[in-house]
Amino acid sequence: MRMLTYNVLGRLRDWPDRRDVMRPALRALAPDLAVLQETVVVDGYDQVVDLLGGEYHVVHQIGRTADGTGASVASRWPLRVVRQKTLHVTARVNADEPWIGSVALYRVDVPSCGEVLLAHLKPSWQFHLAHERELQAVEAATMIEDEVAADPPDHVVVAGDFDSTPDSSMVRFWTGRQSLGGTSVAYRDAWECVRGTAPGLTFTSDNPLHAGGPLRYELGRRIDYILVRYDRWGPTLSIDSCDRVLDTPVDGVWASDHFGVTAELTAPG
Numbered sequence: 001m002r003m004l005t006y007n008v009l010g011r012l013r014d015w016p017d018r019r020d021v022m023r024p025a026l027r028a029l030a031p032d033l034a035v036l037q038e039t040v041v042v043d044g045y046d047q048v049v050d051l052l053g054g055e056y057h058v059v060h061q062i063g064r065t066a067d068g069t070g071a072s073v074a075s076r077w078p079l080r081v082v083r084q085k086t087l088h089v090t091a092r093v094n095a096d097e098p099w100i101g102s103v104a105l106y107r108v109d110v111p112s113c114g115e116v117l118l119a120h121l122k123p124s125w126q127f128h129l130a131h132e133r134e135l136q137a138v139e140a141a142t143m144i145e146d147e148v149a150a151d152p153p154d155h156v157v158v159a160g161d162f163d164s165t166p167d168s169s170m171v172r173f174w175t176g177r178q179s180l181g182g183t184s185v186a187y188r189d190a191w192e193c194v195r196g197t198a199p200g201l202t203f204t205s206d207n208p209l210h211a212g213g214p215l216r217y218e219l220g221r222r223i224d225y226i227l228v229r230y231d232r233w234g235p236t237l238s239i240d241s242c243d244r245v246l247d248t249p250v251d252g253v254w255a256s257d258h259f260g261v262t263a264e265l266t267a268p269g
Helices: 015-029 047-052 130-150 169-174 190-195
Strands: 002-007 033-042 057-060 069-075 079-086 102-110 114-122 155-161 187-189 224-229 238-245 260-266
Touching: 002 015, 002 155, 002 224, 015 047, 033 047, 033 114, 033 155, 047 057, 047 069, 057 079, 069 102, 069 114, 079 130, 102 130, 114 130, 130 155, 130 169, 169 187, 169 224, 187 190, 190 224, 190 238, 190 260, 224 260
Parallel strands: 002 033, 114 155
Antiparallel strands: 002 260, 033 069, 057 069, 079 102, 102 114, 155 224, 187 224, 238 260
């Protein structure tokens, strides 16, 4: 199963040129499951279908902005929406961007792996909202654990643009390194599993799409993740590879302000 998480930057910043780079690359990558952020859906236009093609089952999540921007999931196999929820956990979370601060749970039967419970998480992005990201992580993880307890899937995968570095409290919570809110969970970070301590930056100052924007002083961070939940002994899916994608310009054109992350996941034995 090839998993992808990617923030496509909507149709901002020279979209026609970016589309010419992004579209063939994503179709060549051919992910089986994709969680996508900053996707645009308006009357007569669906950015996910435009980029990936029409053979996918696509769900656009609740809480889109006025221009149709939000989060989406695409799957080669039919998927069922279990629950979608906004995570506006304090008054500091911006209600004008309802999809930022959200989680969605899906169930999908993957022929080679079994039933997967997929969680698409998008916490708040602002640097000073670490407390909110902690609360959002705990609420999302609790939703997942409640669903697992009620109807256990074969595997759980959490993915998305977390806007948090590996040493942050939120990511440390997901990877079992610390507790938050009186609870704890354990997931294997696909990049760390395969690449160890390699930086793997997915949001960097080298990318000119940040120029002049609010993040023009960006130092470079790894903030996009694919995580596999542990059972008693470890992750239930083998993580065979993990790579950055769309991380270099083509003829001077950068596809997005984020780089994508892809992982090959298989059921052991």
